[in-house]
Amino acid sequence: MPKLSYAKALNRALTDEMERDPDVFVLGEDLKFALNNVTTGLLDRFPDRVLETPLSEQGFTNFATGAAMGGKRPVVEYQIPFLLLLVLEQIANQANKFRLMSGGQVKVPVTYLLPGTGWRPGWGAQHSDQPYGVFAHLGVKTVIPATPTDAYGLFLSAIRDDDPVVVFCPMPALAMREDVSYVDLAPIPLGVGRVRRTGTDVTVLAVGHLVHEALAVADELAGEVSVEVFDPRSLHPFDWAGLAASVERTGRLVVFDDGNRFCGVGAEVLATAAEEMRLAAPPKRVTRPDAAVVVGCAPELDLAVQPSRAQLVAAIQAVVKS
Amino acid sequence: MPKLSYAKALNRALTDEMERDPDVFVLGEDLKFALNNVTTGLLDRFPDRVLETPLSEQGFTNFATGAAMGGKRPVVEYQIPFLLLLVLEQIANQANKFRLMSGGQVKVPVTYLLPGTGWRPGWGAQHSDQPYGVFAHLGVKTVIPATPTDAYGLFLSAIRDDDPVVVFCPMPALAMREDVSYVDLAPIPLGVGRVRRTGTDVTVLAVGHLVHEALAVADELAGEVSVEVFDPRSLHPFDWAGLAASVERTGRLVVFDDGNRFCGVGAEVLATAAEEMRLAAPPKRVTRPDAAVVVGCAPELDLAVQPSRAQLVAAIQAVVKS
Amino acid sequence: MRPAAEAFYGTIRLIRRFEERCIDLVRSGDIGSGIHPCIGQEAVAAGMCAALRPDDALLSNHRGHGHFLARGSDPGRFLAELTGRVGGVDKGRAGSFHPSDLSAGIWGASGTVGHGAAIATGLGWALARDGDRIAVSVFGDGAVTQGALLESFNLASLWRVPVVFVCENNGYATTLPAPTAIAGSVVGRAAAFGIPASTVDGQDPEVVYDAMAAAVDRARSGGGPSLVEFTTYRYEGHHTFERRMRLAYRDEAEVARWRERDPLAIQAARVPPDVREAVDAEVEEVLDAAVRFALESPHPDPADAFDHLYATPVRLRAGVSHA
Amino acid sequence: MRPAAEAFYGTIRLIRRFEERCIDLVRSGDIGSGIHPCIGQEAVAAGMCAALRPDDALLSNHRGHGHFLARGSDPGRFLAELTGRVGGVDKGRAGSFHPSDLSAGIWGASGTVGHGAAIATGLGWALARDGDRIAVSVFGDGAVTQGALLESFNLASLWRVPVVFVCENNGYATTLPAPTAIAGSVVGRAAAFGIPASTVDGQDPEVVYDAMAAAVDRARSGGGPSLVEFTTYRYEGHHTFERRMRLAYRDEAEVARWRERDPLAIQAARVPPDVREAVDAEVEEVLDAAVRFALESPHPDPADAFDHLYATPVRLRAGVSHA
Ligand SMILES: Cc1ncc(C[n+]2csc(CCOP(=O)(O)OP(=O)(O)O)c2C)c(N)n1
């Protein structure tokens, strides 16, 4: 079976969808030379559907809103996580509210793609954020695929969705490759999580690239603890039923998330579990600390403020013991 | 004792601090005519320290960062909650990171004041947000005073703090008045919550104006349930010890928060409680729904997506019964 | 072709009286939001909208009631929107601040001042790919100090988008006089991006029409964006809340000077008295019916609070723990 | 007064060789971030910084190494910053992308392209209240399409802030050619806000100096902001990652044309060979010492990850549940 990389999966999803639907177009910076490998080959095939933009993120984000209202399906690519904070207002307060404010007259099918969220070694304090929790909090549809297959399927569904959807692709996952039979590539519905590994003692809910770290830890602990790894895949909507079913089986819960602790995804999952699920032991979170800023240029400091496998091991062991 | 209104308390804090410290100045829109009553009288007293700005929120937010680095202590006023989303990047990714990125060479003592967060009847879907959870998530110091005395004391501390601090003043609290002896007005440290009413059966953590609603509910339930009302007053830093002490006494917890549910302040409090506190019953949140947008112009719909006293009553009753 | 004098008169009269009725409804509490009255600025709406084809797309702003009526939005359904009723053009989800009415070619009104310009640019770009419809963005003098608006000038110019930027310069952004907010000029900003721009009298609907028709022609024929700045004035406060506050940011003499150029009077002078009377009577009839419709239309059902939030719906959790 | 020819030569030579050493250190993995080389643009840094007083404040950007060296930042401590060591000017918290060195009058470098201009405007405003220091904001051609930058032009002009806006127009924003990004021109944007602006050769440090000195004088004497656009070129890629990617966005002929105007050669021609040799030797000595210092300086201690996050510290919870 061919090996499909995560970045290639994004490229393939976009190519397939542009082939299928002439209303899909892509805009963003440095697209012609496909700096992020997402738009490779598109300029040749769809010369008038690749819009290379100046450094005007707010302008072109609003532009996409207008184009979507006018019947197109824009895919907007951003180069750096903080750029999504720069356009947060345009997405959450404008694009995401226009349908409601029009009483259903318009729809705003824009996909915002961040092919590289989180820490990239060396890139500095302003380039290492994980802004996904903010979008989910504000009610913007938010997905974070962990694997090439999911990247393909969720990106495709995001483009086909009639609302704004933000697709966060974790930096460390981009290089990941997977054996894939191309015919199996298909849209994956938003809001459907996936048990990546079954287990009986504890559910580890892992977000984005940490799914792979969690699987490694599960392997490592295999003799000692039976770990179930749950990947929500999309944050809003969220697969509460899937998580509940897993916790029902294991009775214990640890969240492994690279976002900041305070009001992060880990908080939401633990809160909901505390309200609604039967737990045999207090749950735990392994996250970035409160207020974390990854300085991004001194790996010693960077790694100190990102969740680690060792922390996950300790948290799992503590949860199964209590 | 004189009655002090919340809005007047803000005005008084700013006036006192501008009197005391010549580096403090204020900038924002419509300041000369004190549209929000915060800057009343300041133009006459400090004609060169009231900077009325054009509609350039990002520009003047960055301007404040620079002025703060240059030794001043800017107070920036914003007219509408969404404007804080519009300048989120400038605050969270720029102002709040410059000290770290300089290795401690600079400080950025800016205070961002939102004299009216949340729903104002009639003002539409784009004017009714509660963005405070986002700032706390990203590590920006965040306070939300519930009373005139706290508004005075926390605003003063925010101005004196050497870091960026956002002060959220809930719309419904602005008209509140309190009997205050002016000599008792004093700075209130960030990160120190307050038990507003003692009780033995359940702790209700209420945020901002909901503190008053919670107190009313506590009165209403007085014969039936003994409710302790805890007001965190500041969200980041957060008074975890104060909350833990309260929950230690009551063993039960309900959060009453006007932010969106998913990844909101309620989530953080429940998560932390689940991890660290001993609870006799599952905790509950009463919040805005997931993804809530308050349409802001049809009160029937608006109230349906904001937490209510009736919901709090039901949540308290359920928690004490279980 | 420029519409007849009485058509302009009718539009201006309709807007004027509609707004006056609105102010009554603000006082009675039926319009909970208050409004941003455009009284004094009606000629811009009338002249500008007459130069558009019904299928052209306009992005309005917070002071947009005139744009809706001038484009033919149903006064009853529009007023029902302002009173937050299900019979409103947006089913009560928009109110006065963020309305849209696609049947009248108005695609919304972003509350983020200045940002509608970039949305209109994207909309114009999309429309141009499938035909010869054009987009119009209307904003005030306050918007030209918002960077996002200037970004849209750049995009529109680079990509030759069929969009007309209309600045209703009424001299103030809330209480802030335009000269203390705007270094340089409005038209100078557009010109800096290679966008043809002119400053035009906004009190005379016929003058407005001519300037707008030229800009629309240019856009429709592939000539790209242009900007027209209409100088105008609002006789009322920024928002009806000013009726309860005394904000002395402009003096009586200035208001009086502008009242001498009241668009209603300017256009009335071009219409024979008997025609005017007939128009006035019809306007009152229309508005009586509109008010009736607006106040009889049902209030939204709280159970429908989440309707229209998403086009591809998702399951949402309520704000209370359901366990 | 304009510095002697050999002083400019020394600065340019220092920057050139520093960057070449950096590229080696990127290859060896010691500079983990890679860098945005300014090779080819050194004359702007040299001429511009020579026109400043040591206590003037400069806001740099991502391509800022030259600015630091030209303002006299210690090469060893600056290089230690790029290698993420505690001996760095920012104790390893900034790296190549966001450095500052207040001892050399460089107050930071926002990663948000264009936004440093408004920060510099605020800084200049603050400095002017207590004396006659001025602020400088340096940005590329890519920044002039960012609305926030244009907002700062408006504020600086309105409030007559002593700030000099310096655009290093090297023809590209990453792979995007300036003409396809910028409708109108760089100087036209400034002029639209009433800011005096000129386009100046950026390859000759003496020409740069003269233009900059005039702008600085104006600012210091209360004449308000101005903008100088220096036309220049980078011989390297946007970032060292381009050494691993083939991005064919510019052709060899263009690069060759600009190499004919190499600032190092232009200034070398003005300095006698023996002086040049002495300068060159000294530069190598300084850089040898700098590299030694940078690589010997200790790595930060993970336990200090939260140092400098806040000036008024707060207690922070770790990322693991401590119960
Ligand atoms: C970006 C932004 N800043 C501030 C506001 C608050 N606000 C609403 S209308 C207005 C004044 C707008 O003035 P102008 O653009 O001249 O339009 P006018 O009201 O005069 O028609 C302000 C400050 C806003 N809605 N959006």
Ligand SMILES: Cc1ncc(C[n+]2csc(CCOP(=O)(O)OP(=O)(O)O)c2C)c(N)n1
């Ligand atoms: C607002 C913003 N958009 C995009 C980026 C990513 N980025 C960093 S540098 C750069 C190109 C900048 O070009 P220019 O301003 O001309 O400076 P140069 O690199 O040519 O010196 C881009 C797109 C960013 N850091 N900030």
Ligand SMILES: [Mg+2]
């Ligand atoms: Mg105006």
Ligand SMILES: [Mg+2]
């Ligand atoms: Mg450039």
